[in-house]
Amino acid sequence: MFNFVHKCRKKSPWIVHFDAGACNGCDIEVLACLTPVYDVERFGIINVGNPKHADVLVVTGTCNRRNARVLRNLYEQMPEPRAVVAVGACALSGGIFHECYNVLKGVDGILPVDVYVPGCAPRPEAIAEGVLMAMERVEQRSREPHSQMQAEPAEREERR
Amino acid sequence: MRMLRNVMRNLFSRPSTRLEPQRRAPIPGVRGTVAFETADCVYCGACGLRCPAKAIEVDRPARTISFDLFKCVGCACCVEACKKGCVQMREAYAHPSYQKPDILFQGAPVLKREEK
Amino acid sequence: MSAPPGGAALPDIEACEEIELSALRAAVQRCRDQRLRFITITCMDMGETFALYYHFDEKLKMRHLLVHAPRAAEVASISDIYFAAFLVENEVRELFGVNITGMAIDYHGHLLLTEDNEPTPMAKVRMEG
Amino acid sequence: MALKTVIPFGPQHPVLPEPIQLKLVMKDEVVQEAIPHIGYVHRGIEKAAEKMDYVQNVFLVERICGICSFLHALCYCEAIEKLLPCEVPPRARYLRVIWGELHRLQSQHLWLGLFADAFGYESLFMEFWRNRERVMDLFEKTAGSRIIISTCCIGGVRRDISDEHLEEILQTLKEVERALDHSIPALLEDYTVRKRIVGKGVLTAEKAVELGAVGPVLRASGIAEDTRMTGYAAYDELDFKPVVETAGDCYARAKVRALECYQGIELIRQAIQRLPDGEIAARPRGRPNGRVVTRVEQPRGELLYMVAANGSQKLERMRVRTPTFANVPPLVAMLPGCEFADVPVITLSIDPCISCTER
Structure with a gap:
């Protein structure tokens, strides 16, 4: 049963996307990933709106003080094991907005970021690649025996 | 009737999805990643000055260029600024990575003039 | 066009009418009566005063009103004349610290910024002391 | 109770x-x-624009909004060009129209798709977005990037479009038009869709002017105002009529945007037909000095830039008023009286782009 959950999780990463103040370019590319031309659903990547359903949090954009709170809240709602993908130059370092007063220069000051996808805006292929890389990270993490999360969902599954 | 036409068309047309990974050759002229050719570089620093995101730092005495890929916005200003043609735009896009290195690209401190 | 106080004599924008601060509401009401479309307010920090431009549109021609408000002066809101002004008035007050009073919806300085931002980030800190 | x-x-x-x-x-x-x-x-882009020099600002303003980035750059460059002694070559002006209209085309597709998704018509969403990718490919081929194309610069454009690419644009537009013929009736004539969007969020003409609505929201209420009629870039030499609807509801706004797709295609064709030869960029001389206001029609409406410069490398003030910012008060006025299930549809009908709104 445990293995089954593992397999499912690896083959079908569900993502939740949060726009933390990007120029919308990256957000659109994330959405464009879902459309017929780039169609990431064939990899099992599904965009969900509910953080409780998701394995991977895709963050685009620079963080500011107001949405950092929302972002942290969103991250904490996600079940373990989870991974964070930072998409775009703004999410990595602030990019061109490094001079702006309301910019926190990157998501990694707020959340532990697993995968960095550079580019402004990154191509949809790069985003899909980043999500798949994050899944490998999630996979590793769920196999770690002494990690904090202790594979909670899997245990519950077994008890049933 | 219209539906039948649609069904037939969908059956025989090519899928619009692009195959992954990397079946499609990059289009010429696409702005992908910045690359430096330090052979002719005089370390004038024009690329760093023109960069709107301050991703390039040129250290003239030490003859190094540090380029932060994670700050780069791919505007190709540096390519236009370089008189020597040392800064080039590669067509391949930048791949995601697990770490955040401080300096992804470091131009080698080439030989001093006396040594040449 | 007279030179704005605190700044150098610059060529100003076209079709700009300079009015007194006290005459602002009456002038805006006149615009309303002529059925002009309100576009936005631009605030410029001139040091001692704020220059507030009120932009209006009349059949794709622009009309501007310019008001010079001293730093501490109270600027009456126009959001009861033009409801559309409430957002930009909140923004101007928040980012520059212009004392605009009587807005239709008042965000009390937290439209764009949170408590831990430094206040009035757009204002040029040129004040003495 | x-x-x-x-x-x-x-x-x-x-x-x-x-x-x-x-x-x-x-x-x-x-x-x-x-x-x-x-x-x-x-983010505070208006402040950052005062810290960076005026040439670099082109790249900054492009990133105010990724969907209409070219039009932001265009509006900013028009403003700076008015302050500088700088004459934009005719070819550059036409190329600006072509890229600008392509941007409008992809943005309208994007919106139509999202709107279809908002009332639960996912296959139509996919249709529009697939069609949009054709336009995105054109950007990639002609400008070298998909979203932020960075082709506008002060004094002209940075890249030329070769004759083959122009041919390809025309070819792609034909495909896009054919696909639109197929999917727009599904949006505008379908019984179920009409049920969900007709009569929702009505904004009368008088209200629209009073609340400062812009763009398709204003035109859907029966007011023929399109900033392109002021004739920036090469629009004064092209023939077009603003798309106007009178009902002022969500359906009318969708219709205006759908018909603007066709209008955009027609404008690109005209621009390609009349594209003159010659230089693509003039060298700007001097430093900007003075104050100027420029306006440009974005897919979402009228965009306003006010630039104040004092003859130095850096600007004194750059004010951006984006169309979505102007459309928020109409939204606030539209929502009361509607049902909760209609809120997403009505909110989307103004095409909210929050990164524009807040800069």
Whole structure:
């Protein structure tokens, strides 16, 4: 049963996307990933709106003080094991907005970021690649025996 | 009737999805990643000055260029600024990575003039 | 066009009418009566005063009103004349610290910024002391 | 007794793609009052523009909004060009029209898709977005990037479009038009869709002017105002008529945007036909000095830039008024009286782009 959950999780990463103040370019590319031309659903990547359903949090954009709170809240709602993908130059370092007063220069000051996808805006292929890389990270993490999360969902599954 | 036409068309047309990974050759002229050719570089620093995101730092005495890929916005200003043609735009896009290195690209401190 | 106080004599924008601060509401009401479309307010920090431009549109021609408000002066809101002004008035007050009073919806300085931002980030800190 | 509740809608919500929060005061299922709370995307670009020099600002303003980035750069460059002694070559002006209209085309597709998704028509969403990718490919071929194309610079454009690429644009436009013929009737004539969008969020002409609505929201209420009629770039030499609808509801706004796709295609064809030869960029001389206001029609409406410069490398003030910012008050006025299930549809009908709104 445990293995089954593992397999499912690896083959079908569900993502939740949060726009933390990007120029919308990256957000659109994330959405464009879902459309017929780039169609990431064939990899099992599904965009969900509910953080409780998701394995991977895709963050685009620079963080500011107001949405950092929302972002942290969103991250904490996600079940373990989870991974964070930072998409775009703004999410990595602030990019061109490094001079702006309301910019926190990157998501990694707020959340532990697993995968960095550079580019402004990154191509949809790069985003899909980043999500798949994050899944490998999630996979590793769920196999770690002494990690904090202790594979909670899997245990519950077994008890049933 | 219209539906039948649609069904037939969908059956025989090519899928619009692009195959992954990397079946499609990059289009010429696409702005992908910045690359430096330090052979002719005089370390004038024009690329760093023109960069709107301050991703390039040129250290003239030490003859190094540090380029932060994670700050780069791919505007190709540096390519236009370089008189020597040392800064080039590669067509391949930048791949995601697990770490955040401080300096992804470091131009080698080439030989001093006396040594040449 | 007279030179704005605190700044150098610059060529100003076209079709700009300079009015007194006290005459602002009456002038805006006149615009309303002529059925002009309100576009936005631009605030410029001139040091001692704020220059507030009120932009209006009349059949794709622009009309501007310019008001010079001293730093501490109270600027009456126009959001009861033009409801559309409430957002930009909140923004101007928040980012520059212009004392605009009587807005239709008042965000009390937290439209764009949170408590831990430094206040009035757009204002040029040129004040003495 | 009816119960009054306040429902916070957003900033992260499954049916809302943008981080805006609407506090909805509800009485049973009916919205009584809506108060927008923004600031989730505020960056402070206007301040940053004062710190960077005026040439680099082109790249900064492009990143105010990724969907209409070219038009932001265009508006900014037009403003600076008015302050500099700088004559834009005719070819550059036409190329600006071509790229600008392509941007409008992809943005309208994007919106039509999202709108279809908002009332639960996912296959139509996919249709529009597939069609949009054709336009995105054109950007990639002609400009070298998909979203932020960075082709506008002060004094002209940075890249030329070769004759083969022009041919390819025409070819692709034909395909796009054919696909639009196929999918737009599904949006505008379908019984179920009409049921969901006709008569929702009505804005009368008088109200629209009073609330400062711009772009398709204004034109859907029966006012023929299109900033392109002021004739920036090469629009004064092209023939077009603004698309106007009179109903002022969500359906009319969708129709205006759908018909503007065709209008955009027609404009690109005209521009390609009349494209003159010659230089693509003039060298700007001197430093900008003075104050100027320019306006440009974005897919969402009228964009205003006010630039104040004092003859130095850096600008004194750059003010951006984006169309979505102007369309928030109409939204606040539209929402009261509608049902809760209609809130996403009405919110999307103004095409909210929050990164524009807050800069």
